[in-house]
Amino acid sequence: MPSPRYWREIPQRYRLEANKCKKCGKIFFPPRLICCECRGQAFEKIRLSDEGKIITFTVIRVAPQQFATQTPYVVAIVETKDEVRLTTQVADCKPEDVEIGKKVRLVFRKIQEEGKTGILCYGYKAVLV
Amino acid sequence: MVGIIGYGSYVPRYRIKAEEIAKQWGMDPDAIKRGLLLKEKTVPGIDEDTITISVEAGKNALKRAEIDPQEIGAVYIGSESHPYAVKPSGTVVAEALGIVPEVHIADYEFACKAGTEAMFVCYSQVKAEVIKYGLAIGADTSQGAPGDALEYSASAGGSAFIFGKEKVVAEIVETYSYTTDTPDFWRREGAFYPRHSGRFTGEPAYFKHVIGAGKGILEKTGLKPDDFAYAVFHMPNGKFPLTAGKKLGFTKEQLEPGWIVPLMGNTYSGSSPTGFSATLDVAKQGELILLVSFGSGAGSDAFVFKVTDRIDEVRDKAIKVKELLENDRIYLNYGQYAKFREKIIMNE
Numbered sequence: 001m002p003s004p005r006y007w008r009e010i011p012q013r014y015r016l017e018a019n020k021c022k023k024c025g026k027i028f029f030p031p032r033l034i035c036c037e038c039r040g041q042a043f044e045k046i047r048l049s050d051e052g053k054i055i056t057f058t059v060i061r062v063a064p065q066q067f068a069t070q071t072p073y074v075v076a077i078v079e080t081k082d083e084v085r086l087t088t089q090v091a092d093c094k095p096e097d098v099e100i101g102k103k104v105r106l107v108f109r110k111i112q113e114e115g116k117t118g119i120l121c122y123g124y125k126a127v128l129v
Numbered sequence: 130m131v132g133i134i135g136y137g138s139y140v141p142r143y144r145i146k147a148e149e150i151a152k153q154w155g156m157d158p159d160a161i162k163r164g165l166l167l168k169e170k171t172v173p174g175i176d177e178d179t180i181t182i183s184v185e186a187g188k189n190a191l192k193r194a195e196i197d198p199q200e201i202g203a204v205y206i207g208s209e210s211h212p213y214a215v216k217p218s219g220t221v222v223a224e225a226l227g228i229v230p231e232v233h234i235a236d237y238e239f240a241c242k243a244g245t246e247a248m249f250v251c252y253s254q255v256k257a258e259v260i261k262y263g264l265a266i267g268a269d270t271s272q273g274a275p276g277d278a279l280e281y282s283a284s285a286g287g288s289a290f291i292f293g294k295e296k297v298v299a300e301i302v303e304t305y306s307y308t309t310d311t312p313d314f315w316r317r318e319g320a321f322y323p324r325h326s327g328r329f330t331g332e333p334a335y336f337k338h339v340i341g342a343g344k345g346i347l348e349k350t351g352l353k354p355d356d357f358a359y360a361v362f363h364m365p366n367g368k369f370p371l372t373a374g375k376k377l378g379f380t381k382e383q384l385e386p387g388w389i390v391p392l393m394g395n396t397y398s399g400s401s402p403t404g405f406s407a408t409l410d411v412a413k414q415g416e417l418i419l420l421v422s423f424g425s426g427a428g429s430d431a432f433v434f435k436v437t438d439r440i441d442e443v444r445d446k447a448i449k450v451k452e453l454l455e456n457d458r459i460y461l462n463y464g465q466y467a468k469f470r471e472k473i474i475m476n477e
Contacts, residue, residue, distance in 0.1 A: 108184040
């Protein structure tokens with residue numbers, strides 16, 4: 001993850017900031033500039049709930065290099081209480097603990113490091129509750 | 130009235146038992162458990178560090194304080210395991226908690242008492258009316274060299290405290306600090322593990338400063354040990370705080386709620402603050418709590434807190450320390466622990 005892109009995405013990665021269309025109420029995460037439902041361009045900034053459930057998931061057994069020491073790990077699509085879906089790693093669990101429909105909470109974790117001397121990239125992960 | 134208006138803690142789910150470490154180094158597990166009074170310790174996940182622990186503890190403190198994070202004027206984080214050598218942990222934590230940009234941020238370091246330093250400065254800033262609210266955090270992912278006595282205790286976790294003048298949960302009655310130049314434990318620039326001078330860490334270091342600060346604040350306030358409902362002393366192992374408490378005239382019952390070290394280990398800057406957080410979880414209106422930290426190098430900060438009636442309103446708004454320590458534990462073997470703590474040299 002290159003540093004400038006990581007920096008630009010801090011509001012959504014750190015604080016789950018989304019935007020809600022002022023015209024039709026649809027929530028976008030990550031935020032968008034134009035509403036794909038009603039073409040509205042006025043949005044209200046909101047923070048998503050950190051509570052949600054697992055919609056579906058997969059187990060990663062062959063990972064990119066920066067995640068290689070974490071295998072096997074789970075990546076899931078989580079739906080928050082605001083009915084917004086996001087893709088996230090599920091931490092602190094074995095793959096066999098994860099099931100569709102299980103409740104999760106989104107927590108703040110280190111996602112990856114830009115090598116041994118680069119910046120540390122933080123964001124959200126889910127944990128089973 | 131200046132004091133704590135919200136508090137919260139966070140402890141990782143991973144644990145390693147003292148016997149698992151003892152087995153690795155050919156030591157007698159019962160002798161270790163008896164000598165240090167440690168059963169197990171917390172271990173940070175591979176994706177956890179002082180910053181992530183601080184954010185989660187800060188979220189819990191905000192749940193109890195029920196304030197707009199934008200009104201917090203200072204974020205101070207005390208730790209000896211800040212993930213960056215240059216770049217404050219506080220910048221990431223304040224951004225994640227929605228406190229930026231009008232905020233003063235600093236990281237503190239004073240071995241195991243960096244957390245209470247952050248608390249002391251936040252309290253002073255609020256008292257001086259420089260800021261409305263201040264967030265102080267003590268958190269660590271403590272390091273202990275493989276095979277060293279510290280490996281049985283060095284653990285992970287932290288606690289956050291928001292200071293203010295309104296809606297106070299625990300008023301600060303008095304503070305007192307006691308500091309000298311004592312080389313009992315240190316880590317040189319670039320060194321991965323800290324070093325210590327064995328038994329020298331006891332009498333001339335821990336006991337001299339903890340008892341010095343304890344006696345000092347009792348004299349300053351005119352209070353006696355039996356005026357207090359609870360007392361919390363820094364917990365490098367199970368024995369030291371019990372001995373210090375006894376020498377100052379406190380009973381084991383007064384120390385019990387905050388004596389979390391047998392299950393948590395020594396969380397360095399997060400140790401006495403988390404013991405204090407666990408004590409607030411059970412304290413009642415009007416009760417006095419003594420908190421004495423210790424940081425090698427060496428010094429102690431002492432605080433006398435008086436609990437207000439608001440404690441009953443906020444207590445259940447966030448997870449309690451006992452729940453964090455006893456629920457959802459995941460036990461690691463030594464190999465997994467070595468991987469998690471990056472004690473194994475890997476290829477790039």
